Amino acid sequence: MEEKKDILILAIESSCDETAAAVVKNGREVLSNVISSQIALHTVYGGVVPEIASRKHIEKINEVIQEALDQAHVQLSQMDAIGVTYGPGLVGALLVGVAEAKAISYATGIPLVGVHHIEGHISANYIECRELEPPFVCLVVSGGHTHLVVVKDYGKYEIIGKTRDDAAGEAFDKVARAIGLGYPGGPKIDRLAKEGNPDAIHFPRAKVEDAPYDFSFSGVKSAVLNYLNGCHMKGETVVEADVAASFQKAVCDVLVEHAIQAAKDYGMSKLALAGGVASNSALRQAMKDACEKEHISFYYPSPILCTDNAAMIGAAAYYEYIQGVRSGLDLNAVPGLRLGER
Ligand code: KG4
Numbered sequence: 001m002e003e004k005k006d007i008l009i010l011a012i013e014s015s016c017d018e019t020a021a022a023v024v025k026n027g028r029e030v031l032s033n034v035i036s037s038q039i040a041l042h043t044v045y046g047g048v049v050p051e052i053a054s055r056k057h058i059e060k061i062n063e064v065i066q067e068a069l070d071q072a073h074v075q076l077s078q079m080d081a082i083g084v085t086y087g088p089g090l091v092g093a094l095l096v097g098v099a100e101a102k103a104i105s106y107a108t109g110i111p112l113v114g115v116h117h118i119e120g121h122i123s124a125n126y127i128e129c130r131e132l133e134p135p136f137v138c139l140v141v142s143g144g145h146t147h148l149v150v151v152k153d154y155g156k157y158e159i160i161g162k163t164r165d166d167a168a169g170e171a172f173d174k175v176a177r178a179i180g181l182g183y184p185g186g187p188k189i190d191r192l193a194k195e196g197n198p199d200a201i202h203f204p205r206a207k208v209e210d211a212p213y214d215f216s217f218s219g220v221k222s223a224v225l226n227y228l229n230g231c232h233m234k235g236e237t238v239v240e241a242d243v244a245a246s247f248q249k250a251v252c253d254v255l256v257e258h259a260i261q262a263a264k265d266y267g268m269s270k271l272a273l274a275g276g277v278a279s280n281s282a283l284r285q286a287m288k289d290a291c292e293k294e295h296i297s298f299y300y301p302s303p304i305l306c307t308d309n310a311a312m313i314g315a316a317a318y319y320e321y322i323q324g325v326r327s328g329l330d331l332n333a334v335p336g337l338r339l340g341e342r
């Protein structure tokens with residue numbers, strides 16, 4: 001019998017403030033995963049400055065790709081495809097990765113596969129959990145997105161719920177800024193909350209009428225800001241760790257409740273987490289406990305695969321590639337690209 005040939009993918013990700021490249025074998029084995037983070041550059045501004053992000057991507061991208069090939073001990077000519085994030089994200093940032101991937105594809109003849117950033121986040125689970133196969137429910141929680149997705153098959157998604165206002169990560173970042181923790185706030189709240197009492201302050205858990213899987217985080221964010229203002233006006237000292245822990249619990253309660261409900265309603269025995277907020281320790285623990293109680297298998301990527309990286313793009317590109325998806329040299333950055341759209 002003829003031995004099955006390994007498929008090698010060079011993946012590129014530049015949708016926000018991480019310039020990343022990776023080499024992934026057969027969709028699930030990471031040979032290299034290089035991430036050049038710009039966080040330090042944006043911290044002084046309290047958030048990502050798109051213009052700075054694009055410029056830095058241009059400066060770093062060639063170096064990052066070479067590093068990914070070197071660490072994987074492979075040559076560019078061995079690649080079966082180039083996978084690249086083409087949306088959603090910051091248009092100028094996306095364009096750098098897309099233009100680079102197209103140039104490599106044009107110069108070498110290696111096929112190009114455009115990847116949806118959220119599909120990448122979901123696919124990070126395939127790397128971490130080799131046995132995971134669709135169908136499953138995935139809660140995607142990042143700085144820009146909060147989606148409840150039914151993954152019907154590879155590349156086949158149904159979004160059953162999303163946020164009506166702030167994304168979960170955005171709420172973490174804004175609350176962190178309000179309590180003076182700085183950017184990016186998620187990991188800082190996660191750390192501080194460990195020293196606080198999650199039941200010290202009751203913050204609201206919003207429900208969206210007639211949309212059981214939708215989310216709204218602007219209310220809890222405002223409640224924290226009001227609480228902090230109230231304390232300052234009354235001259236009361238704020239116990240930041242209690243605020244962080246109570247806010248985090250309010251957000252996690254809603255995320256867990258919605259995700260478990262969706263898994264039950266859709267008859268799914270598997271639930272996965274994805275996106276930057278998926279590395280939140282309280283969320284992982286709460287989701288793990290709830291899944292155990294409901295006899296649902298729980299999957300989550302390690303923190304390095306939760307936040308933006310190119311390995312997850314390589315995993316997603318692989319499943320698109322083997323299904324015959326190819327992008328032309330007219331591939332463009334699509335900042336508002338919807339999941340499941342081409
Ligand atoms: O997926 P990601 O790297 O970028 C987007 O696609 O948006 O997610 C970044 C977001 C930020 O809002 C960051 O504060 C949040 O993920 N985040 C966390 C944690 N680590 C990162 N939020 C809560 N707890 C964490 N440990």
Ligand code: ZN
Pocket residue numbers: 117121142143275276307308
């Ligand atoms: Zn992301």
